[in-house]
Amino acid sequence: MFFFDPMYFVFALPALVFALYATWKVRSTYGKYAQVANATGLTGADTARRLLDVAGLYNVRIERVPGELTDHYDPRGKVLRLSDSNYSSYSVAAIGVTAHEVGHAIQDATAYAPMRLRQGFVPVAGIGSNLGYILFIIGLFTQLTGLATIGLILFSGAAVFAAVTLPVEFNASSRAMALLDQNGLVTPQDHGMARKVLDAAALTYVAGLAQALAQVLYFAFLLSGMRRSED
Numbered sequence: 001m002f003f004f005d006p007m008y009f010v011f012a013l014p015a016l017v018f019a020l021y022a023t024w025k026v027r028s029t030y031g032k033y034a035q036v037a038n039a040t041g042l043t044g045a046d047t048a049r050r051l052l053d054v055a056g057l058y059n060v061r062i063e064r065v066p067g068e069l070t071d072h073y074d075p076r077g078k079v080l081r082l083s084d085s086n087y088s089s090y091s092v093a094a095i096g097v098t099a100h101e102v103g104h105a106i107q108d109a110t111a112y113a114p115m116r117l118r119q120g121f122v123p124v125a126g127i128g129s130n131l132g133y134i135l136f137i138i139g140l141f142t143q144l145t146g147l148a149t150i151g152l153i154l155f156s157g158a159a160v161f162a163a164v165t166l167p168v169e170f171n172a173s174s175r176a177m178a179l180l181d182q183n184g185l186v187t188p189q190d191h192g193m194a195r196k197v198l199d200a201a202a203l204t205y206v207a208g209l210a211q212a213l214a215q216v217l218y219f220a221f222l223l224s225g226m227r228r229s230e231d
């Protein structure tokens with residue numbers, strides 16, 4: 001009954017549609033501006049090294065990783081990893097994404113509070129939400145409201161994590177645009193195009209939060225049904 005509950009779709013469908021739209025939006029925007037050469041003639045890797053050095057982050061290494069949009073900054077290893085499609089690309093999209101990852105490296109170096117919070121939350125959110133999910137399902141089938149409530153609270157960790165991710169990502173993108181401007185790496189036209197790529201990427205994090213919240217709300221709805229049947 002649980003897996004075929006039509007109410008599940010009432011909660012999950014809007015967020016799913018939004019997530020699909022966000023994925024399409026980032027792919028198409030990135031795809032478009034990955035074809036446009038940037039005005040500096042610098043690759044993603046060149047841009048990363050230049051911006052990291054300007055920030056005094058000589059210790060941060062740059063590595064190449066396979067895939068598309070797999071770019072990320074690793075705060076533990078102090079490594080900025082650029083995807084195949086950005087590492088040696090001269091595109092506007094490549095320098096935009098690269099500057100965003102440098103933004104994360106600067107957040108790390110300056111102990112930016114939301115990033116610290118997010119880092120601290122990684123293990124808690126992972127274990128909490130998986131355990132919470134299991135406890136909730138057990139609570140639901142055994143009609144133990146208390147257990148289901150604990151499960152729901154733990155499970156909400158995933159949504160809190162998705163919420164904490166937002167300021168970290170938005171801040172990295174605004175740092176990225178400032179870095180590109182201050183270092184003369186973008187013309188006004190390139191600025192606009194890089195911004196579009198980063199805005200599209202940000203949308204996927206908003207969609208992630210919407211999906212996590214939809215799941216929590218659906219579970220809360222099931223829990224309220226259990227409570228009502230108890231009365």
Ligand SMILES: [Zn+2]
Pocket residue numbers: 100101104169172
């Ligand atoms: Zn990011």
